[in-house]
Amino acid sequence: MANFNRITATLTEKKELAPLIHLITFMLNSPIQFEAGQYITLKIPSGNEIFDRPFSIASPPSENNSFQLLVKLIPGGLASTFFENATIGTSIEVSGPDGAFHIKHTDRSIHLVASSTGIAPFRSIIYDLLKTKNFLLPLELTFIVPPQEGMILKEELDMLKKEHANFSFTVIEDTASFFSLLNEYKDKDFYLCGGQHFVQDINSYLAKKSVDAERIHFEKFA
Ligand SMILES: Cc1cc2nc3c(=O)[nH]c(=O)nc-3n(C[C@H](O)[C@H](O)[C@H](O)COP(=O)(O)OP(=O)(O)OC[C@H]3O[C@@H](n4cnc5c(N)ncnc54)[C@H](O)[C@@H]3O)c2cc1C
Structure with missing residues (x-):
């Protein structure tokens, strides 16, 4: 599985599904490959440092020029504050895909x-x-x-x-x-x-x- 190590993703839609829960869409410059169930890691800048926060990809692999995240905002949390402040056009570096959580047997x-x-x-x-x-x-x-x-x-x-x-x-x-x-x-x-x-x-x-x-x-x- 190809790895899209550190590419830039641009926020194109932020939809509040419930208080504190958002469906967030990011567009990518080049297509990505991942297995349904895997996660990507957002590189969140804070001061002079970058902090990693993993998020499961909520959209299917067939949509490979974008990805969606379902995010629960934790008041005061680092990634949560980034998502709260992010608007259409906000860019962020991401790495991945990672993780072994995917369907193991399709005959069951x-x-x-x-x-x-x-x-x-x-x-x-x-x-x-x-x-x-x-x-x-x-x-x-x-x-x-x-x-x-x-x-x-x-x-x-x-x-x-x-x-x-x-x-x-x-x-x-x-x-x-x-x-x-x-x-x-x-x-x-x-x-x-x-x-x-x-x-x-x-x-x-x-x-x-x-x-x-x-x-x-x-x-x-x-
Ligand atoms: C493999 C993986 C996939 C993940 N996928 C998703 C996803 O799809 N959607 C999603 O919303 N999150 C997901 N998470 C959690 C996500 O990575 C962050 O931990 C979460 O969004 C909080 O990050 P933050 O930077 O806003 O808070 P932080 O700055 O890390 O934490 C702020 C404070 O909130 C506490 N805290 C952290 N997480 C929670 C929590 N869940 N509930 C209550 N208190 C908390 C911390 O202990 C700390 O005290 C995933 C985590 C892993 C490991």
């Missing part, structure tokens, strides 16, 4: 479990599987949206469900609801993405239910 049913902006790599993965790879096995998404954050991407997910009979999604408010809803563990691969505690909790739960470690894949945001 898939259950994606996201918390908050942990849905970012899954947005890329879902579009890639359904629109590019013609994936026809069951593809399930459980999306944990804490009530204080507000639902995002509902129209898109509804549309994908309407267009693809093998895709389904459930929106819940917390990890405990996931445990009570899940009753089928066998014959599918789990992919988890979100904060560290969320990933740890779900991973240990699945392990207790005897899901083989080889069938559990995750990306932790912190």
